[in-house]
Amino acid sequence: MTYDIAIIGAGPAGLTAAINAASLRKSIILLEKQNSVGRKLSVCGAGRCNFLNEKLDESFYNNAAQKLVKSVFGQFGKNEILEFFDKLGLKYYSDQGRFFPVTNQSASVLKVLEIWLKKLMVPVELGFEVVEVTKNKDGFLIKSKASQKISCKKIIFATGGKAYPALGSSLSLYDVAAKFGHSIITPVPAAVPLVVKGPFCHFLQGQKIYAKVKCVIDNKMTAQANGEMLFTKYGLSGTAILDISEEASIAINRYSKNVKIEVDMVPFIDKEKLESELTKRINNGFNGEDLIAGILPNKFVKVLKDLLEEKNIKALPSVLKGKIFDVLGTRGWNEAEFTSGGINTDEVDEKTLESKLIKGLYLAGEILDVTGSRGGYNLAWAWASGYLGAKYAANA
Numbered sequence: 001m002t003y004d005i006a007i008i009g010a011g012p013a014g015l016t017a018a019i020n021a022a023s024l025r026k027s028i029i030l031l032e033k034q035n036s037v038g039r040k041l042s043v044c045g046a047g048r049c050n051f052l053n054e055k056l057d058e059s060f061y062n063n064a065a066q067k068l069v070k071s072v073f074g075q076f077g078k079n080e081i082l083e084f085f086d087k088l089g090l091k092y093y094s095d096q097g098r099f100f101p102v103t104n105q106s107a108s109v110l111k112v113l114e115i116w117l118k119k120l121m122v123p124v125e126l127g128f129e130v131v132e133v134t135k136n137k138d139g140f141l142i143k144s145k146a147s148q149k150i151s152c153k154k155i156i157f158a159t160g161g162k163a164y165p166a167l168g169s170s171l172s173l174y175d176v177a178a179k180f181g182h183s184i185i186t187p188v189p190a191a192v193p194l195v196v197k198g199p200f201c202h203f204l205q206g207q208k209i210y211a212k213v214k215c216v217i218d219n220k221m222t223a224q225a226n227g228e229m230l231f232t233k234y235g236l237s238g239t240a241i242l243d244i245s246e247e248a249s250i251a252i253n254r255y256s257k258n259v260k261i262e263v264d265m266v267p268f269i270d271k272e273k274l275e276s277e278l279t280k281r282i283n284n285g286f287n288g289e290d291l292i293a294g295i296l297p298n299k300f301v302k303v304l305k306d307l308l309e310e311k312n313i314k315a316l317p318s319v320l321k322g323k324i325f326d327v328l329g330t331r332g333w334n335e336a337e338f339t340s341g342g343i344n345t346d347e348v349d350e351k352t353l354e355s356k357l358i359k360g361l362y363l364a365g366e367i368l369d370v371t372g373s374r375g376g377y378n379l380a381w382a383w384a385s386g387y388l389g390a391k392y393a394a395n396a
């Protein structure tokens with residue numbers, strides 16, 4: 001049989017596409033290489049699933065994707081995504097603009113999607129790893145690693161990116177898309193901890209502080225964030241670092257540029273006030289190691305030993321408010337939340353998500369070069385692009 005639509009990848013984008021296409025009464029099939037659907041969804045937001053954000057617009061995405069994102073959210077934005085989940089029966093709440101299921105469990109989001117797949121009798125082929133797709137006069141022929149074959153009139157690629165390979169991410173459909181003539185913006189890990197030079201972090205491993213961090217590329221500041229920063233055995237992590245890691249990763253992995261992270265470890269006090277506080281302490285006869293007591297955790301005495309012993313009143317505030325770390329790389333795909341890069345968005349119709357190069361091929365989710373900020377933006381993109389891709393594939 002030839003299906004109306006075959007959807008490859010049962011992540012958030014593919015699941016939404018399948019539910020929408022099946023509601024539109026098309027004969028569809030959902031193909032997934034893992035033995036269960038939505039593996040990555042089940043770990044989202046540390047198992048809590050931040051599935052959307054109140055402030056949803058293109059400014060929270062990479063520049064290259066903004067035209068496409070604007071068009072997609074213009075048709076299926078925050079209200080439509082919430083309506084979609086209302087219909088599925090998911091109850092949710094918003095915490096400082098971030099939406100979560102009331103159960104605080106990603107499993108609940110996955111469960112309602114699975115229930116609707118069943119209700120709509122969507123055939124799901126698990127353990128079906130697509131390795132080849134060819135176009136013919138009737139549509140497409142799909143081949144799996146185990147040489148099974150499936151024919152369809154329209155096809156949706158929703159196979160995600162490369163982040164977290166243990167949960168099913170793969171390279172294979174980038175290759176298939178490239179064979180169809182699509183250009184692939186080199187995928188690099190994003191929302192990923194960084195590896196830095198020197199023993200500073202190693203000595204502080206496990207220590208969290210509230211910091212202001214800046215990404216400096218070839219001496220130019222390109223991104224900054226405030227928030228929790230975590231020192232690890234190999235470098236820097238925590239939400240503030242994850243928030244600026246994409247710029248660092250692109251600069252290193254795509255352009256071999258020199259990247260530094262500048263950290264204000266005491267953002268609650270300005271430099272002059274810090275200098276006068278330290279001077280006051282020295283004048284009051286404080287020991288070197290007590291100079292930062294109550295300003296930074298005690299563990300810092302070890303890494304700042306020389307400066308504290310010297311009571312170096314000029315160097316100390318500069319280091320505390322602008323410690324520089326040379327970045328050696330990222331922790332790689334195994335620890336990345338998102339992929340930056342993917343299929344070039346210029347090659348996709350902004351309204352329909354159909355490939356401009358291959359009629360009948362639709363692209364949805366993280367496989368495209370669309371990267372949102374942390375805060376529910378990547379899932380928002382997956383829901384919206386999956387829903388619309390299916391709508392247009394069904395109506396074309």
Ligand SMILES: Cc1cc2nc3c(=O)[nH]c(=O)nc-3n(C[C@H](O)[C@H](O)[C@H](O)COP(=O)(O)OP(=O)(O)OC[C@H]3O[C@@H](n4cnc5c(N)ncnc54)[C@H](O)[C@@H]3O)c2cc1C
Pocket residue numbers: 008009010011012013014031032033034037038039040041043044045046049050051052128129130131158159160161163164167168169170172173336337338364365366367375376377378379380382
């Ligand atoms: C630890 C972690 C936490 C995250 N937390 C959040 C969060 O709280 N909020 C947020 O917005 N985003 C979060 N994300 C990002 C979010 O999970 C992704 O952006 C989203 O899952 C992308 O959806 P997708 O459907 O495009 O791809 P995926 O979820 O990657 O799904 C793609 C599916 O395609 C299948 N597949 C791949 N290749 C093939 C093939 N050749 N044949 C058949 N099947 C194939 C895969 O097995 C997979 O099931 C998080 C990511 C990680 C790793």
